[in-house]
Amino acid sequence: MLKALFKKQLMEVNTWLIQDKKKGKNRSKLGVALLILVYTVLFIGMGAAFFFVASMLCEPLVLAGLDWLYFAIMGLMSVLLGVFGSVFNTYATLYMAKDNEFLLSMPVHPSAILFVRLFGVWMWSLIYEAIVFIPSVIAYWIVLYTVLPAGSLTVSVILCDILLFLVLSVFVLALSCILGWVVARISARLKNKSIVTVIVSLVFIAVYYWGYSRAYAALQSILAHAQALGDTVKGKFYPIYLMGMTGTGDILSSALFTLMIGALFAVIWMVLDRSFLNMATANRGAAKKAYRQAPVKVRSVSGAMLVKEARRFVSSATYMLNCGLGTILMPVLGIFLLIKASWVREFLVSYPEEGPAFAVLLACAGLCTMSSMNVITAPSVSLEGKHLWLAQSLPVLPWQALAAKLKLHLLVTELPLLFCEICVAIVIRPQVFDAVLLLILPPVFVWMSACFGLAVNLKSPNLHWTDETIPVKQSMGVLLSMLGGWLLVMGLALLYFVLRKFLSAQMYLLLCTVFVSMVSSALLFWLKTRGTKLFAELS
Numbered sequence: 001m002l003k004a005l006f007k008k009q010l011m012e013v014n015t016w017l018i019q020d021k022k023k024g025k026n027r028s029k030l031g032v033a034l035l036i037l038v039y040t041v042l043f044i045g046m047g048a049a050f051f052f053v054a055s056m057l058c059e060p061l062v063l064a065g066l067d068w069l070y071f072a073i074m075g076l077m078s079v080l081l082g083v084f085g086s087v088f089n090t091y092a093t094l095y096m097a098k099d100n101e102f103l104l105s106m107p108v109h110p111s112a113i114l115f116v117r118l119f120g121v122w123m124w125s126l127i128y129e130a131i132v133f134i135p136s137v138i139a140y141w142i143v144l145y146t147v148l149p150a151g152s153l154t155v156s157v158i159l160c161d162i163l164l165f166l167v168l169s170v171f172v173l174a175l176s177c178i179l180g181w182v183v184a185r186i187s188a189r190l191k192n193k194s195i196v197t198v199i200v201s202l203v204f205i206a207v208y209y210w211g212y213s214r215a216y217a218a219l220q221s222i223l224a225h226a227q228a229l230g231d232t233v234k235g236k237f238y239p240i241y242l243m244g245m246t247g248t249g250d251i252l253s254s255a256l257f258t259l260m261i262g263a264l265f266a267v268i269w270m271v272l273d274r275s276f277l278n279m280a281t282a283n284r285g286a287a288k289k290a291y292r293q294a295p296v297k298v299r300s301v302s303g304a305m306l307v308k309e310a311r312r313f314v315s316s317a318t319y320m321l322n323c324g325l326g327t328i329l330m331p332v333l334g335i336f337l338l339i340k341a342s343w344v345r346e347f348l349v350s351y352p353e354e355g356p357a358f359a360v361l362l363a364c365a366g367l368c369t370m371s372s373m374n375v376i377t378a379p380s381v382s383l384e385g386k387h388l389w390l391a392q393s394l395p396v397l398p399w400q401a402l403a404a405k406l407k408l409h410l411l412v413t414e415l416p417l418l419f420c421e422i423c424v425a426i427v428i429r430p431q432v433f434d435a436v437l438l439l440i441l442p443p444v445f446v447w448m449s450a451c452f453g454l455a456v457n458l459k460s461p462n463l464h465w466t467d468e469t470i471p472v473k474q475s476m477g478v479l480l481s482m483l484g485g486w487l488l489v490m491g492l493a494l495l496y497f498v499l500r501k502f503l504s505a506q507m508y509l510l511l512c513t514v515f516v517s518m519v520s521s522a523l524l525f526w527l528k529t530r531g532t533k534l535f536a537e538l539s
Contacts, residue, residue, distance in 0.1 A: 071247025085128030334423030372485025
């Protein structure tokens with residue numbers, strides 16, 4: 001029975017490669033080969049980036065006699081990537097697998113199911129860890145072979161490095177199990193999981209870019225204070241010291257570190273073994289609510305349709321993250337400009353020949369580009385999917401249904417845009433007429449973007465999807481709406497530099513405002529006439 005479970009688990013691990021879940025069909029041999037090639041190139045590219053980091057650290061630390069510190073740093077990096085890559089996979093594999101109850105109904109001990117599930121998680125942990133650890137080991141072996149005296153690269157070093165690779169994968173698995181258990185506990189009590197997913201994703205993006213911006217400085221700091229850092233780690237974080245010594249080929253440290261990780265995993269196994277049955281069969285459906293009689297709030301048709309669209313938007317983390325990211329970034333940009341106001345003013349002073357209106361032109365270009373990241377209307381018709389007939393059968397005019405989609409886009413985009421405009425105005429201090437153009441052009445551009453996205457989606461909707469990520473992330477309308485906005489801003493910016501000898505920045509902004517308003521009006525007229533007919537005829 002255990003052999004059959006292992007075979008089933010391996011098939012689940014490889015199913016993403018063999019089967020196209022969006023279409024529900026097996027991929028062709030060519031499709032599988034291309035997918036393997038793409039991911040191989042991706043992993044090699046990521047590995048090359050970590051090899052570059054490892055090469056910067058390795059030789060200076062090895063020559064300073066701090067080999068173990070090098071392995072401690074790179075080992076922690078591999079653990080961090082491994083945990084991040086597998087923690088949500090742990091949660092989905094252990095607790096959210098669709099066949100948990102089916103397997104538990106068979107004459108199979110829950111411990112066997114848990115063991116096989118953990119094997120699948122361990123495989124993914126190994127893959128993510130390898131992206132960092134294998135390039136790190138290669139960089140270390142190259143330094144031992146080329147820089148240090150002959151014979152430095154010994155058999156014990158090679159064997160201990162292989163052992164460390166396997167032991168760290170178990171450590172990653174242990175941490176993933178702990179965090180996956182926490183995620184499962186929290187998820188069982190959440191009402192709106194989509195909002196939490198969005199917040200976690202945004203936090204990760206912010207931490208990632210913060211870490212990326214500080215990476216080079218951090219590496220320089222490590223090399224400059226390597227000895228002090230090594231003494232601190234050795235004194236206060238002895239297990240990390242043992243991990244580093246294992247990488248250098250120390251047999252005793254390898255044994256101690258392996259025993260520590262083994263003991264940790266044994267404790268986690270006992271906890272999981274006792275709680276797996278309850279967690280795997282927990283009912284994660286909607287929370288039960290007692291009915292309480294209350295007056296029903298009556299809304300207008302337009303209000304009810306807007307609420308429907310808003311609930312659809314906030315119920316999908318995929319929709320919010322991919323089509324509404326500008327809502328978060330615009331206030332962040334505004335606050336950043338307020339903090340760096342002196343720097344921005346110094347930059348603008350360096351272009352005195354362009355005049356004060358040039359700052360407003362740059363601000364409008366930036367705000368329009370940022371607002372183009374919101375493409376809420378672009379997949380909104382496609383997301384109706386098989387439920388489109390409900391909107392068509394209601395006593396609601398087609399234009400009222402389309403207008404609700406436009407209003408949601410404007411509501412989600414215009415308010416943060418206004419905040420960002422106020423911040424920009426405080427920083428650059430434009431003249432009155434320039435300030436009026438600053439407050440008018442970007443909102444009108446948002447109107448145009450919303451109408452354009454809705455028009456493109458009406459012309460090429462996808463109502464027969466099986467996964468909402470298809471209309472959101474793989475829609476031509478979404479791509480055209482976002483890139484179209486960026487290209488239009490770039491085109492208008494280039495046109496200004498061609499015409500700036502004949503037109504002032506202020507006059508050019510006024511002409512751009514008129515142009516964008518005319519395009520918005522034309523698109524709005526098309527939606528009210530031809531667009532409503534297309535919406536009524538969709539099926």
